[in-house]
Amino acid sequence: FSTAITITEQPVSVSVPVGYSLTLRCRAEGRTSLQYQWFCQCQSVCQQIPGATKQELPITAQQSQLYICRVNDLYRNAIFSDWVKVEVHQCVARGLPPQLWQGEPVIVLNPTEQRLEVGKPLQLQCAAMGVPAPSYQWYRNGNPLEHQKKKKLWISQAKVSDSGTYLCCASNSHGEHWTSAVDVHVGEQGRPVAATPGQDGIRGKIALLVGNNRYQHHPNLMAPVTDVFELSLLLEQLGFQVVSFLD
Numbered sequence: 001f002s003t004a005i006t007i008t009e010q011p012v013s014v015s016v017p018v019g020y021s022l023t024l025r026c027r028a029e030g031r032t033s034l035q036y037q038w039f040c041q042c043q044s045v046c047q048q049i050p051g052a053t054k055q056e057l058p059i060t061a062q063q064s065q066l067y068i069c070r071v072n073d074l075y076r077n078a079i080f081s082d083w084v085k086v087e088v089h090q091c092v093a094r095g096l097p098p099q100l101w102q103g104e105p106v107i108v109l110n111p112t113e114q115r116l117e118v119g120k121p122l123q124l125q126c127a128a129m130g131v132p133a134p135s136y137q138w139y140r141n142g143n144p145l146e147h148q149k150k151k152k153l154w155i156s157q158a159k160v161s162d163s164g165t166y167l168c169c170a171s172n173s174h175g176e177h178w179t180s181a182v183d184v185h186v187g188e189q190g191r192p193v194a195a196t197p198g199q200d201g202i203r204g205k206i207a208l209l210v211g212n213n214r215y216q217h218h219p220n221l222m223a224p225v226t227d228v229f230e231l232s233l234l235l236e237q238l239g240f241q242v243v244s245f246l247d
Contacts, residue, residue, distance in 0.1 A: 004077040005030040013133040015087040016061045024057040026069035026081045034071050041066040061088045089129055103131030104174035114184045122155040122162060126179045128170035135171055140164045158186045207240040
């Protein structure tokens, strides 16, 4: 019975660039000596990895796959680890020096502006690399959205009140990184969806914000991320359409 074995360290999901080398780890305790066997699943096919019989599984990431480890003892008790995902990004964010990357979140896909009618589905998407894999939190007009904690934000039937400025925060144990902010306009059915004019009624005022927090010969800065976010909210209140970039 499986309670004879206890997993003390579960493997952890990661999100990495193609060609990145990493190690998955599974550790367990039992009443006898333990044996390990790793499996991978790609496109619904689960197969044993030949020779993968240690606590550590070294991987050179080539394609996104799921992994699991089976642990058994001499009494034929067996237990499985959690499934973990090694997500592989084929195109890496420009300007990211892989040799200096410590696993902090790096945005590789930003959401795009949306204009849609009431009742239509709203979908925003982002993606970030990170070791461990980042968690996500979406915001509208600076306020966290309680049930939007995935790479894809999905609202099946958009309402006028869903209009606003959206962005997502990707975070892990090494830090956090924000996507660019994008505007979502939801209009009444049968009426054209137009940009909201500024407080003075003038359209077309655009503010470009660029926050640099990565420098080649200087430690990473954290303030530019929050500065750009706070400044963009202020400018939007003044009627500007804000376009913000990081690094």
